Amino acid sequence: MKNNILMVVNPVSGDIDKSELVEATTIFAEKENLNLVIYNTSGVSDIVNIKVLYKTYKPKRIIVAGGDGTIKMVAEAMEKNDVIIGILPAGSANGLAVDLNLPSTIEENLEIAFHNDYMEIDMISINGKKSIHLSDLGLNAEMIKNYEKSTIRGKWGYVLQTVSTLIDLEDPFTATITGDFSTIECLARMIVIANSKKYGTGVSINPNGVMNDGKFELVILKNLDLVVLGKIITGNMPIDSEDIEIISTDNATITTNVPVSFQIDGEYFGKETKLNIEILPKQMKVAIPNPNNEII
Template sequence: MEHLETKILVVVNPISGDINKEPVIQKIKGAVSKKTDLKFYKTTGREDYKTLKELQADVQPDRILVVGGDGTVKLIAECFKNNNPTIGIIPCGSSNGLATDLAIPSNVDEAIQIALGNTFQNVDSLCINNSLGLHISDLGINAELIEHYSNSTVRGHFGYALNSIPTLLNTNAPYKFHIKTEENELSTTGIMLAFANSNKFGTGAIVNPTGKIDDGKFEILVFKKLDVANIIKILLGEVQLDPNFVEVIQTTGATVTTDKPVPFQVDGEPYGSIQSVEVAIQPNTLKIAVG
């Protein structure tokens, strides 16, 4: 595959998914032409946004390859949102829900070829309290789990499983959610409320079967019941979601408030506990290489 006179920035999250990224880096180097201007940046968790903005001005990449999970893709989308970036994803995170929704394979060699290819899909994003969301964000029990997982030394799906039990045993759920959209207002009780721009959690759990990442709409999902065994299976992607378990509201914008602070996460990144969130769809904000 030839990429002549192309500037490519490769952003690598070295700790995502508990995967050694050095073999992936070598495969990327071997997949491009020697004439390609290839620049690598490894995230550190310290001032990554600032450094990447500086790299944008310095490198001015034609394409950005992301070696990581949903959180790393979100970081790139936020940094480069005003530059109409073309993004290629090599899914190497604990949470790869966006790649899964776009049918990007977990096989590294196949993912690299797609990431460097010339077939693209424009995707929507969500503006969530002035932050950017690409995939699924939620208030409640899954955000609690992600917060515990982020503080754990055990990564991957096993890390999720290990943190599921104490999360479910010690949760403050159920929560009272007050939802206002352009079409309706309602109050309801549940263990979790999700804003879904697609249909799967990063674990592969199907939570929004009718969701599409490019339809100019998103879904609010209110999960009603606290069934420990089934919730663990759903979070691990072992079963599809029972449609009787969730209430679905499709919209283009919403405000949600709660009676007490509720843990909140955006694309797999914990944001602490909040009592109010505003969400609006932003159509066709990113161009991602797909198979």
Template sequence: MFSERKVLLVVNPISGDKDKEEILLKVAAKAEEDDYVLSIFSTTGVNDLGEIRNLVKNLCPDRILVAGGDGTISMAAEAVTGTDIVFGIIPAGSANGLSADFGLSSDLDEAIEVAFGDQSIHVDAVRINDEISLHLSDIGLNALLVKNYENGDIRGKLGYALEMFKTLNEHENFRVRITTESATLETEALVVIIANAKKYGTGISINPFGDMSDGLFEIVIAKRIDFIETAKFLTGNASFDHDVMEVLSVENAKIECLDREVYFQVDGEYKGEVRELNASILKGFVRIAVP
């Protein structure tokens, strides 16, 4: 008996500055061309994770496409935990770091072709307290930037650039203790990044040693602003000054902020201020369509 193929498109209508109507029309055309029955869910910010889980359970889609930023992608990936549903990314956020890591094109037609394509890989995720991170999460400077950006009026990379000046003036370093399976490190920090991936949405490789399928994540500690050492690190130079930058490759970590609560963000979504984070790797968490 013929069994119809199904695809679920999850759209964040307020992410980034791309025209979502164009995305909907082109995905619908591609779904029809490839003989998929298309269902669409638009996020509202209210119980989106639960709603997507219910749709996955009731529709049993063969493929899920996400048009949104990294936070929407991570949420939808969490909704398909324990399945082997192919996950397609259509970059439509303000900062599309995951798409940069996977080499996805910013061209909409090319991104849709990949999202419906046959090539896919399993990638890890990181559980941080009660949150799931596919990409890059952090405490400190960048999390404050995300907070300021969310409160700003301008979207896209221009919005991030404008908020950076304000953020640099507001931010203060903090003391942190990081405990892993093999070591304990206590230091002053500008930012502590829990990095499953390599690149921020700007294309900057903040974790040049990262591999999203290696069963590890990196903790990247920037202890102060030093443009020369940071430039060496970002270009993958392993001889950077460890008094400025430190990298730990781990499966588990406990991060304690010793002097105060610190700003925290997960995959581009501001989560508030925290004193302690517990992070652990989730191997082969989701299957993602890639070029």
């Protein structure tokens, strides 16, 4: 009797045709003598449907063809279930795949997704919503809001909306941040809630981030002029400057003086004035390219 593998495909993520991915995965599964069950997300009852498929087929692995939002959805559906998630990057930016150093070819990613060892990564709860990668208040969230309205997808879409957002830059907001550290009150352009190091564009925002250490980082960008922004984009994060402060913790509350744009893992969630944040340790098993469970 063949073992089952579930493949979850987001047909619309990244505005990318997934037919090549599905065909390659189907051929790979056949060669491995595995029964591949394919589920295409629709945006309606996906978590419930994935839970039903898991209960019916009991796969040891779930292969996800999509972006960070699709991966997060599968992780939420599989909460408390012992299943390994293999990633075939197919979103607009694929932030988690970038942080995991997944390769660029379908063939290499299939080998990792089907066969490699895994690491258990943390998730973050933000006002009851879960984040697996990077969430933030301020400039980047505003850019994502603009990106979601745009017809241009992929990295060029992000670049264009970054320029547009900077041109229309609003005043900085005042943030009060409390937790198991001295209270911080400051003006900020952006506050990142980071479970990892890099955005999907490859920009490193949290150089010391580790996805399985039981902590998250708050990266407070107090100034984002062109000099600071240029350093961040070119990989020279000015962590020792007065413009940026990084706090590592397992819980925090952020309160702002005005409603500020907010996003989770590349999805815009409107404006918020208060965020209650806590770490959720070892929430999902993800297949990784390094057999020693280390991320370089």
